[in-house]
Amino acid sequence: MNEATGMGKTQGEGRPKRFFAYCKVASPTSAVRRRQQCRSFVAAQGGAIVDEAFDVGTGAVVDMPGYARLYDALDLGTVDAFVTDMTMFGPTVILGLFAICTVSGVEMWDLAGGRVTDEQIDALGESFRQGLAANETVHDMLDPKRSVN
Numbered sequence: 001m002n003e004a005t006g007m008g009k010t011q012g013e014g015r016p017k018r019f020f021a022y023c024k025v026a027s028p029t030s031a032v033r034r035r036q037q038c039r040s041f042v043a044a045q046g047g048a049i050v051d052e053a054f055d056v057g058t059g060a061v062v063d064m065p066g067y068a069r070l071y072d073a074l075d076l077g078t079v080d081a082f083v084t085d086m087t088m089f090g091p092t093v094i095l096g097l098f099a100i101c102t103v104s105g106v107e108m109w110d111l112a113g114g115r116v117t118d119e120q121i122d123a124l125g126e127s128f129r130q131g132l133a134a135n136e137t138v139h140d141m142l143d144p145k146r147s148v149n
Contacts, residue, residue: 017047019109020082022070024055024089031056038083041111050079074100081107086116091128095121 021038025031031054042049051073053066073079074097082101086094098121101108108116 017045017080017107018050018078019045019047020070020073020079021049021052022054022066022082022084024057024064024067024085026056026058028056034085037085037111041083041109045109047081071100074104074106077104077106079106081109083109083111085112086110087112091124095125095128 019038019042021035021042023031023034023038025034034054035052038052039049051069053069055064055066057063070082074082084097089097098108098116100106110116113120
């Protein structure tokens with residue numbers, strides 16, 4: 001494996017890196033396009049897709065059985081990496097996925113940006129924290145003087 005890029009064979013095992021391809025898409029047509037993008041991306045990394053899932057729908061309230069499958073694969077360590085389009089997720093989902101990846105020793109890859117680094121996640125977390133700090137509703141909710149009836 002090329003340690004500088006994280007691409008290629010899984011370190012010490014002489015086999016292609018096992019990827020889970022997951023995306024949340026707006027329509028079945030989008031899923032077909034995104035599936036091809038994931039396959040091309042993983043092939044360019046020298047990896048192999050061993051599982052894939054695509055949840056179709058928009059907004060936060062979408063039935064996401066594919067996400068559940070991804071989470072199980074990450075938690076069980078049955079993959080070495082997963083690839084997704086991170087623009088489809090909010091910061092809390094991205095931070096949560098990165099946390100489970102870190103604990104499980106699984107790499108997180110973005111279709112547009114490549115391998116997700118600790119520095120990128122730190123920057124996202126800081127941006128999220130600053131956004132919360134500027135949000136008056138959050139301040140009101142956390143104010144110790146706020147009475148709870």
